[in-house]
Amino acid sequence: MLGRVEAAPISRRTIAMEPAPVTPADRGAERVSNVAIDFTAVKKSYGEKVVVDQLSFTVASGECFGLLGPNGAGKSTIARLILGMSSPEAGKITVLGEKVPARARLARRRIGVVPQADNLDLEFTVRENLLVFGRYFGMTAKDVEKITPSLLEFARLESKADARVTELSGGMKRRLTLARALINDPEILILDEPTTGLDPHARHLIWERLRALLSRGKTILLTTHFMEEAERLCDRLCVLEAGRKIAEGPPHTLIDEQIGCPVIEVYGGDPNELCALVKPLAQRTEISGETLFCYAPDPEQVLARLRGRTGLRVLQRPPNLEDVFLRLTGREMRD
Amino acid sequence: MWEQYAAALPANAWNWSAVWRRNYMAWRKAALASLLGNLAEPMSALFGLGFGLGLMIGQVDGISYIAFLAAGMVATSAMISATFETVYGAFARMHAQRTWDAILCTELTLGDVVLGELAWAATKAVLAGTGITIVAAALGYAAWPSIPYALPAIALTGVAFASLAMVVIALAPSYDYFVFYQTLFLTPMMYLCGAIFPVTQLPIALQRVAEALPLAHSIDLIRPAMLDRDASSVGLHVGVLCIYTIVAFVVSALLLRRRLMR
Structure with a gap:
């Protein structure tokens, strides 16, 4: 990503959650592996x-x-x-x-699952969603009630326990889905x-x-x-x-x-022309869409060569997985 | 090999109840509106046809027309309630709301989900059918003590039509297809199976057709119960409805497995 975003300041509390009731079948399945x-x-x-x-x-x-x-x-x-x-x-x-x-x-x-598309029960409250889901794992209402506070705390939804799912923001819905996925420990x-x-x-x-x-x-x-x-x-x-x-x-x-080397992204000009210009200075170059990716062990040289050209956006950054993907497949992953 | 199909069958005898309880919880939030919606149509048919046509017809099978019609409306409303709950309610939970997707990530199997939905649709059928039975009894068109006998027949009707509707939703690409099921199957059945007039009014060939249809067997169970008459061939009627239920349940579960667990 081009722009970095500051992480939200959140204290790392450890959450003690009640373990799910262990049934004889569970114990039988427990293998050291x-x-x-x-x-x-x-x-x-x-x-x-x-x-x-x-x-x-x-x-x-x-x-x-x-x-x-x-x-x-x-x-x-x-x-x-x-x-x-x-x-x-x-x-x-x-x-x-x-x-x-x-x-x-x-x-x-x-196993707990957070699916790609939210499939919470929209007509239910946060608390009711947990109750209904717990029942699918054979839990009683009492079992679910006992762990609901710790799940809500974990998902930072304590104040939303009785809110309907339709009132939640996208992030809250995802956190509820995560809490729901943890119901069976x-x-x-x-x-x-x-x-x-x-x-x-x-x-x-x-x-x-x-x-x-x-x-x-x-x-x-x-x-x-x-x-x-x-x-x-x-x-x-x-x-x-x-x-x-x-x-x-x-x-x-x-x-x-x-x-294994820094990356310079250039966009705003003709990538093919720019590519010819910096190629001798780079270990490898790659064009994806309108962006030129330049992999250069010595980025200063490349930057110096581009200096003075107007209308260009130039970004130097450490290499990331996107570069790996681009290198391996010849195309970008972001969509 | 058969383990492949285990997912399409219920895992045990009680898992389905979690699905039933989910649907009950959702229904409870709008229970009154839902009840009114379920009862309004058969009630208006009962009073409209019963009083209106009843004036011209007089007696049918030795009873007033409205008393004859009441049993037909009870069976029909059970059929319609179970069908609509499945093709609209269950289909939405499977398709648009993705409720089933969420459930299938838990301990429940697809068979458990289908069974829970059938039980729920049958519950709605019992609510609608019983509602009309009570109104009919209050107005003197049905015998009070007969209600406990009519109830199991109404429930069986509900399960049978819910199972049939489950086959329909397993095959239907979208809501648009349900209208075909209604107009090509349910509505003709209502006319053929003795809900509105006695089957004996039909040409012999159509009477034979009616004998194979589930609604005819429901009505043959419910009508004698409501009128406090002796029912004949109870075993046959119950047997036919059970066969419809079981065959449709298995077929729908296998079709749904093919559709959802590709």
Whole structure:
């Protein structure tokens, strides 16, 4: 992102939440394992179109794993496959030791989901939404009432407990969806583009809440097309294009390996002409739309060459995941 | 292999109740308006046709026309309530509101959701059918003690038509298609199945057709109950309605699985 936004000043309170009641079935399913989600050579297509192509990855317990890619890369399909809401044509999926989709219901008992589109019950209040959702996990009204205050506090919605969902802002709705996803005290959280469509303030608040969850040992699988989000939150990520994995690793390792030098973005002129001008001074250049990306170990030289030309907007910045994506695919991810 | 289809079936005998309770909670917020809406149409038909045509017709099957019509309106209103709750209410929850999407991320299976929706639609049918039965009884067109006998028949009618409507929403791309179901199936059925006039008035061929339709069996259960008469072939009528319910439930669950869990 070009403009940085100050993070909202929020104290990091630790929230003690009541653990969900442990049923005998849960105890039986408890196995010592560091692997939360495992995909092996998974394939899924709709008609002729291959949406997930021979995809393998492993998410370890307690880590934040990101699926990064543009719209249509297969991110949401992967989330659906994990939940058993879609069946793979080939390959093997294991979630929390359960085979998916065959035993997806048992896995879902220990998963919380924040879907891409809000699907809260609009006619209900905040409190009622939690109650209704808790019942889907076999909780009684009493069970839900007991944990509601801590969930509302976590979501910073204490003052909105009896407000209807239609009265909430976009950011509040997302936080309620997050609180709702925590009702069964899940081990894994699946977040499908959790901050898409939110303003920067609301987005930073969600990020801060997600980090609080990670510090409590939750495993997070996050899909996003938003590189700043992936860079800030993810321990490791998998970059996707058209259902295929094109890179995997910790964000900064990927950036260092693929780019490894400062970036100068130039726009406002003819990118092809500018490209010819600075090419000798750069390690690599890339044109995307009307913007010239110039990867230069010595940015001062490039800036000096461009100085004096009017009408140009020039921005020097450290490399980021967008550059990695651009390098690997030849096109931009932002849309 | 069959595990693939497990998702389309209820996971256990009680999960569906969470869906029913969600719908009940939402309904409670607008209960009065909803009740009025459900009762107004069959009531106006009952009084309009009953008093109006009743003057000209006099007696049918040895009773006043309005008493004959009352049972037909009870069965029809159960049919319509269950159908509309499914094609509009449940379809909205599946399609536009994405309520089902949220539920399918929890412990519940698609089969649990479908079962909960059927139970809820049947509840609305019971409310509408019972409402009219009570009005008919208060006006002396039905026997009070018969209400407990009519209730299970009304409930079964509700479940059967909710299941059939579930097949319709599993196939319909949008709301526009529901009108076909109503005009091509429900409305003709109302005329063929003895709701408004005795089936024996129809040509033999159409009488045979009526025997296969679910509403005819509902009416054959509800009318004798309301008029305090002995019902014949109760087993057959209940059996036909149960077959409609079970077959439609399984077909709808499989179709919905194909639609929603691609």
